[in-house]
Amino acid sequence: MIKNMSKASRSGLINYGIVIVVFIIVKILMGAGAMSNMLQSLLIPACCYIVMAISLNLTVGVLGELSLGHAGFMSLGAFSGIIAATALQTAIPFPALRLLIAIIIGAIFGGIGGVIVGVPVLRLRGDYLAIVTLAFGEIIKNIITVLYIGIDANGLHIATKQSNLNLLEDGIAIVKGPMGAVGVSKISTFTAGFILVIVTLIIVQNLVNSRQGRAIQALRDNRIAAESVGISVTKYKLMAFVTSAALAGAAGALFGLNFSSTGAVRFDFNTSILVLVFVVLGGLGNIRGSIIAAAVLYILPEMLRSLNINEYRMLIYAVILIIVMLVSNNPQLKALFGKIIPKRRKGDAEIV
Amino acid sequence: MTFLGHVITGLSLGSIYAIIALGYTMVYGIAKMLNFAHGDVIMVGAYICFIFVMNLGLPPLLGIIIAMAVCTVLGIIIERLAYKPLRSVPSLAVLITAIGVSYFLQNAAQLIWGASPKSFPTTFFNFGGNQGFTLFEGQLNVNYAAIVTICICVIIMIALTIFTSKSKMGKAMRACSEDKNAARLMGINVDKTISVTFAIGSALAAVAGVLMCSTYPTLMPTTGSLPGIKAFTAAVFGGIGSIPGAFLGGILLGLIETFTKAYITTDLSDAIVFAVLIVVLIVKPAGLLGKYRPEKV
Numbered sequence: 160m161i162k163n164m165s166k167a168s169r170s171g172l173i174n175y176g177i178v179i180v181v182f183i184i185v186k187i188l189m190g191a192g193a194m195s196n197m198l199q200s201l202l203i204p205a206c207c208y209i210v211m212a213i214s215l216n217l218t219v220g221v222l223g224e225l226s227l228g229h230a231g232f233m234s235l236g237a238f239s240g241i242i243a244a245t246a247l248q249t250a251i252p253f254p255a256l257r258l259l260i261a262i263i264i265g266a267i268f269g270g271i272g273g274v275i276v277g278v279p280v281l282r283l284r285g286d287y288l289a290i291v292t293l294a295f296g297e298i299i300k301n302i303i304t305v306l307y308i309g310i311d312a313n314g315l316h317i318a319t320k321q322s323n324l325n326l327l328e329d330g331i332a333i334v335k336g337p338m339g340a341v342g343v344s345k346i347s348t349f350t351a352g353f354i355l356v357i358v359t360l361i362i363v364q365n366l367v368n369s370r371q372g373r374a375i376q377a378l379r380d381n382r383i384a385a386e387s388v389g390i391s392v393t394k395y396k397l398m399a400f401v402t403s404a405a406l407a408g409a410a411g412a413l414f415g416l417n418f419s420s421t422g423a424v425r426f427d428f429n430t431s432i433l434v435l436v437f438v439v440l441g442g443l444g445n446i447r448g449s450i451i452a453a454a455v456l457y458i459l460p461e462m463l464r465s466l467n468i469n470e471y472r473m474l475i476y477a478v479i480l481i482i483v484m485l486v487s488n489n490p491q492l493k494a495l496f497g498k499i500i501p502k503r504r505k506g507d508a509e510i511v
Numbered sequence: 512m513t514f515l516g517h518v519i520t521g522l523s524l525g526s527i528y529a530i531i532a533l534g535y536t537m538v539y540g541i542a543k544m545l546n547f548a549h550g551d552v553i554m555v556g557a558y559i560c561f562i563f564v565m566n567l568g569l570p571p572l573l574g575i576i577i578a579m580a581v582c583t584v585l586g587i588i589i590e591r592l593a594y595k596p597l598r599s600v601p602s603l604a605v606l607i608t609a610i611g612v613s614y615f616l617q618n619a620a621q622l623i624w625g626a627s628p629k630s631f632p633t634t635f636f637n638f639g640g641n642q643g644f645t646l647f648e649g650q651l652n653v654n655y656a657a658i659v660t661i662c663i664c665v666i667i668m669i670a671l672t673i674f675t676s677k678s679k680m681g682k683a684m685r686a687c688s689e690d691k692n693a694a695r696l697m698g699i700n701v702d703k704t705i706s707v708t709f710a711i712g713s714a715l716a717a718v719a720g721v722l723m724c725s726t727y728p729t730l731m732p733t734t735g736s737l738p739g740i741k742a743f744t745a746a747v748f749g750g751i752g753s754i755p756g757a758f759l760g761g762i763l764l765g766l767i768e769t770f771t772k773a774y775i776t777t778d779l780s781d782a783i784v785f786a787v788l789i790v791v792l793i794v795k796p797a798g799l800l801g802k803y804r805p806e807k808v
Binding site: 219225279283287289290291293294295297298301302304305319428432435436439440443471473474476477478480481484485487488489490 | 593599736
């Protein structure tokens with residue numbers, strides 16, 4: 160059966176296989192007690208960053224638009240998810256169901272953010288689009304930093320000062336301005352992270368290999384030619400952008416519910432850039448590359464932390480980043496690798 | 512009178528943004544790359560000046576000149592090592608390399624000078640022992656630092672305009688930003704032109720760093736990143752690649768930020784600045800002074 164499948168769906172199956180195998184291995188290692196606590200604490204954020212990388216790859220690699228504010232959608236998802244989970248704490252006693260609802264709400268808010276940014280995005284191209292997404296990320300960070308959100312029997316209260324919240328006696332302040340969300344019950348689990356990665360893979364891979372996905376890639380390769388054969392620019396760009404934003408929102412909800420406190424500064428420009436680095440190093444448009452790059456590049460610097468070179472950690476990371484970019488784009492080395500591995504397909508990563 | 516005070520503060524903040532944005536826009540115009548490490552060159556310039564003035568006791572002016580020289584060399588080295596090998600590859604690869612350089616500079620600065628903030632001397636610009644002067648019978652205090660900043664920005668702007676329109680190297684720069692291949696055919700050394708652009712941009716960054724820290728005196732390894740991002744938006748605001756655009760964008764950004772802080776809210780000033788930027792880009796997709804180039808099929 161596998162032989163008759165198209166190349167794309169076979170490659171997709173391999174991706175599911177890799178994720179499932181890694182999940183099982185990690186679960187076995189955890190059961191055997193072979194994983195340190197520090198490594199275990201990295202698992203859920205790693206899942207979030209994998210989802211972030213896959214979703215950003217949809218925007219940057221498949222749609223071909225540079226986004227520098229992906230963390231903004233993550234932030235929206237994180238805070239809406241935290242608020243939803245806290246609000247439902249008494250109504251729904253099962254953490255797993257609460258987490259599911261929080262992730263869905265995070266995805267919805269991320270998607271709404273995607274629409275808000277996506278509409279002006281359609282008028283802009285290239286670096287101007289990048290700057291709008293950057294500006295959006297900074298606006299989200301700034302707004303959440305001044306908001307105070309609390310909940311009591313009367314519903315949600317939103318204010319810009321803690322004293323203006325007017326909570327009843329049993330009310331809880333969920334988001335406290337610059338401190339961010341505090342006292343969050345940590346309900347994220349590694350299994351949930353694994354399921355989210357699989358769901359993301361199903362959504363993105365099916366989208367990319369569908370009629371709509373081909374339309375999106377046609378827009379990336381040549382917008383004018385695509386338009387002239389009747390592909391609606393607005394519709395397909397928004398589709399890719401909003402899907403990407405919603406997935407980032409879902410990842411954000413999972414991320415936010417993994418820590419007892421989360422500040423808006425966690426989702427700043429540097430986070431967006433970090434995810435972009437994963438995508439570019441993994442290869443534009445290459446989903447498997449994004450997964451591997453996100454997992455390795457998130458866990459590697461944290462592992463360096465435990466070595467005796469903590470001060471030089473980020474310096475080494477920066478040097479590795481520069482060297483990898485220089486080496487992977489060096490024409491002589493490329494030619495050399497081309498001789499050793501001649502079957503490398505063209506057009507996979509050479510899109511901008 | 513407070514209004515006039517805010518105007519002066521806004522102009523001086525805007526001048527700093529404008530000087531940084533000039534560096535961004537020149538590099539973008541020629542190399543077609545977003546040099547994210549630019550903000551960190553500002554920080555390096557400020558540190559160099561700080562070391563020479565505070566630790567070695569040199570006069571401030573000499574400190575600025577040394578900082579400019581060091582940053583010029585730094586800019587050329589960065590361009591040679593990190594960007595030149597990537598001249599013909601997709602711009603995203605160069606963007607990531609620039610981010611790598613930015614991380615490198617920040618962390619190197621942290622190793623060399625420590626993570627704790629250094630307090631830049633606020634008496635950096637004093638004439639006759641005063642930091643400023645008062646106008647209108649004491650109703651308006653004006654810092655010399657603000658006046659010096661605005662003056663330097665105007666001088667740089669005029670000098671750059673003359674340089675790009677009159678000098679041979681300036682003309683070569685404009686030719687390269689228009690069409691690199693055609694420029695090469697006309698006998699222009701494109702590599703050298705790009706190096707000179709980086710050198711000028713980095714020297715400007717050093718000046719901006721010193722001016723910024725003499726007004727906002729906290730100096731640490733991440734000092735450059737937020738002003739860098741804002742100056743970048745200023746460059747886009749005015750139309751990236753355009754020198755008058757960067758000037759206008761920087762000044763407007765500074766004024767908007769100062770007025771928002773003064774009259775609306777201090778907490779949301781960044782959000783409002785960026786919201787204005789988005790609105791401007793929606794109305795004028797190529798920025799205020801940018802040329803809109805219709806696509807040819």
